[in-house]
Amino acid sequence: MKNILFTITIALLTISLKGIAQQTPATAQKEAITIEGAVAHLGNGEVIENSLIMFEGGKITFVGDAKTRIARKGSRIDAKGKHLYPGFITTCASLGLIEVDAVRASNDKDEIGNIIPHVRSLIAYNAESKVVESMRPNGVLLGQISPKGGTISGTSSIMQFDAWNWEDAVVKTDDGIHLNWPDSFRREYSSARQDRRLVPNKEYQNKIVEIVHFFNNAAAYGNGAATSINPAFEATQGLFQGTQKLYVYANSEKEIVDAITHTKNLGVKKVVLVGGYHAYKVTDFLKQHQIPVLVSAPHNLPVSEDDDYDLPFRLPKLLTEAGLLVAIQNVNAKNFQNRNLPFYAGQLVQHGLPKEKALQLITENPGKILGIDENYGT
Template sequence: MNIIQRTLFLTLLGTCCSMAFAYDMVPAAKPQAATLLKNATVHTVLNGTLPHTDLLLENGKIKAIGSHLTDASATVVDLTGKHVYPGLIALDTTLGLTEISMVRSTNDTSDVGDDNPQLLAAAAYNPDSELLPTVRANGITHAQSTPRGDGLAGQSVLVNLDAWTIEDATHAATAQYHLYWPELPRVYADSERTKKAAEAYQQAVKRIKQHFNAAYRYQLSVTGKPDQKEDIRWHALAPLFKGNGKLFVHADQQQAIEEAAALARQYQLPLVIVGGYDAWRLADVLNELQAAVIYTHCLDLPERTDDPIAQAFKIPGLLKKVGIPFAIGFSDDWDSRNLPLAAAQTVAWGLTQEEALKAITYDAAQIVGATGLGAIMESYDASLVVSDGDILDPMTSKIEALYIDGRQVDLNNRHRQLYQKYLKR
């Protein structure tokens, strides 16, 4: 091929690759009239379960809840025998940042370095990701798209999963800064190797403390000198030090959580522990700081060889018992669609069904500072899931409709398309 032919070929190839990572479902348009959902079993999360209840949706909000509601201009949908839930909220995901995990060019989850608080997941979020419709099909309407990395990895964003652009997708929430605490050093048979691992851990922790000390001093200098030369890293942390953001520390083991809590206490930073396998052991420390936990191990094996085989399943119940606010998360991309299954697992190990549902709806919204989301109440966002059965039971649940801000979303996805394709083989 000559140079013109090669250029045309590469352009076409690039276009095809781009199309391969964009789904075919068109984001739902804003309804022209109100929507009246009739005769459903409504799981409000905050006010119990209401049988034979109507919901009036207008301008993206829940306008009214009750029996025998009427609105002459509304589109009426009969949901007799169906269940209506708040849209599920998936925390600590990489949705929109990852497409194919084994293809590096489709992964925008991290950057080099361990001091990147200025990096925004929103800048890399792809609202056309093929993964989003597959996750929506399990009742998830919103997700926290979270950067990965070492140390200060950046800021996450709360998004709805049906939008044309990141601006359309972004849901108002508090600023969310993510700090990945280094893993505790292992003990090896070789004492010298153990010593080096311990030293590496201490150096990593020291570097984190240096970053926060530099950021704190920067905030003081900016306050006193408005013409101070800007450092984009520490400038990005201003909302956190002013109490307008939260520090999400990814840590599981007790020592790591204690050290993270000490750092938060030193600078009076609002704290959320992500992972939190040992968080229940530190109730006094975390409750003193009014910290919360995003627990992400509901379907995991135990962290320690001498833990009971069901230890990971019991921890949400233990967090509830010691009074630590928590939500249930699923730290993945496409696999985050298993969020309702993870919540269901906790019902057999200490939580009630209502508490498990609350942990993936209202509690999740509260932890990220999203108001008017995660429950079915008047004036709340009309982000709802209609299911034929119990949404926490994968054997009987069948998601029949999904509403985001009052817009009924297309539940088609690549999985369903492939299923239909091979039915015709």
């Protein structure tokens, strides 16, 4: 009797543990699959009302109209009345680098040092993170994982979120370096007026000089015969060769112009603006230099008292209509909120951006900006 009770107890525990176990990465696709009848939103602005989609060996092999005369392969899924979307792509995220904000041991997103381009998010990425797992049910299937903090935070990599470890997850290794441009103004509290006001940052020019000095030395290191390896300088060589992108975090009109002008003059081939709260004021300048924008997510309040109450909601639309390549990032919010990416796009629709254009901001456009659009985003 005791043995029977023990066996039943173990069986029940096994069932309950299986129910709460982490998501298991999918096995290799063994059979072709055909999905027919769904409304397919391709992510590039096109919609197929009655679609036929086939994939084999883990890759999409056909996308077209269901009326197409072509042999269906493998098992068939009738998806009439349903909608199909590409996987959403998040950018400038720290997913897999931090688990619990209050537990320092689980936080690898901000390393010691101010200029540390040689710090790589790749090898610190935790594919078993519970936060990463929460992305996939909402359609966020891959993202750019980037370090945070300091002036030069480090080097990011692009990972897919259905993996056993970082080697299994990596889509693109060391895709770019992240630079936090200094603030030209800072907030100062006045006890006399009982308020906070913006005042010029006296250290602004000094911080720019520090950045320029580093990049000049890094360029000289790459051009000369170095007697020893400098990890920081070594990590930046892709910026001058065009194999990596520089992601510059800047928001005010002056900061944006200064950041783009200085980095281009320093020989950086590819620059991406991150944030860009006042980018709508310098759209001609950004178009001239062909600068894509990873704009902040719309679930934010206006920064200044004089701003329109709905500026954060309309900003992606303003930049898109100006002819810029735009995608959404969520760097200022909590890490887990990256799963809200489709809701951010939905908010933009309510503020005037066409639905398929809004979808592009979380599918095709981030794929293009990250340089992975050949295989991802549409």
